[in-house]
Amino acid sequence: MSTARGFSTAELMRLALQMADLEEVPGDSAVYVEGEGIRRILAGIDIGPAELLLAKQLGVDAALAHHPAAGLLSFPQVLEKHVDLMVDAGVPLDAARAAVAELREGIALGLHRANYDHTPSVARALGLPFLNIHNPLDELGRRRMARAVNARVGRGGTVREVVDALLELPEFAASPVRPEVMLGDPDAPAGRVLVAHGAGTNGGYPVARACFAHGVDTLVYIHLDHQALLRLRAEGRGNLVVAGHLPADLAGINPYLDELESRGLEIVRISGL
Numbered sequence: 546m547s548t549a550r551g552f553s554t555a556e557l558m559r560l561a562l563q564m565a566d567l568e569e570v571p572g573d574s575a576v577y578v579e580g581e582g583i584r585r586i587l588a589g590i591d592i593g594p595a596e597l598l599l600a601k602q603l604g605v606d607a608a609l610a611h612h613p614a615a616g617l618l619s620f621p622q623v624l625e626k627h628v629d630l631m632v633d634a635g636v637p638l639d640a641a642r643a644a645v646a647e648l649r650e651g652i653a654l655g656l657h658r659a660n661y662d663h664t665p666s667v668a669r670a671l672g673l674p675f676l677n678i679h680n681p682l683d684e685l686g687r688r689r690m691a692r693a694v695n696a697r698v699g700r701g702g703t704v705r706e707v708v709d710a711l712l713e714l715p716e717f718a719a720s721p722v723r724p725e726v727m728l729g730d731p732d733a734p735a736g737r738v739l740v741a742h743g744a745g746t747n748g749g750y751p752v753a754r755a756c757f758a759h760g761v762d763t764l765v766y767i768h769l770d771h772q773a774l775l776r777l778r779a780e781g782r783g784n785l786v787v788a789g790h791l792p793a794d795l796a797g798i799n800p801y802l803d804e805l806e807s808r809g810l811e812i813v814r815i816s817g818l
Contacts (some may be wrong), residue, residue: 551582560805561801563680572709574677574746577677588818590791592609592675600673603813607674608673616662620745621652621656624648630743636760640759648751661679704732704733705726711765714796717789717796720791722791724786726784727769728785729783737760737766738761741756762784
């Protein structure tokens, strides 16, 4: 990549893939409008039509979102990464696949009502290069979170120490949203811990149920719907730490944006960055 000629949208995506050790663009990431000669970027966790208009007013060369544009039809593909995480944590393959199939069906149904071209169409009308990078950066964040938890807790710490380990990362320490134990006893042994992040979205009830049924003692989600939490509480099994969506996203976004800046790009940060 050359700062003299600027960057292309393809190069921006390729760098993220390289940092996350991925070979292909995952289903929750996309280049919606291609571009070259990019030296100044408006970046945010969420970029919609209003932010694209702001980007045009600011005279930046491209807009970079973390979250995909609403209704990205390839999004359910990345949910399969939950299977790998679960199997690595000891969940049988068949049980992991069944849990993710249930999750995937709900996500896929939602796509049938989404206006999937809404935001990309605005970027095209403005002639503004636009892309989103989701899973590669979430994978960077998941690795940082898992390393912090494993270094502090291993198999000998408590659930409360899982929270303390996350708070050692600057993104969590600085956030007004704090990691919380939403299910289980903070003073209980953490046991086998799974940081379930970097797989499109949280695994909800089906993934948590399967994990707790197959030897995962403590599950870390970055967010969770209330109804799913109530169902898990009714079953009374396992410990669940909800880490916080934005700080977890930032744990992966910040290293990437820092790398872009080290290569000479100017980043205008909005929308949670």
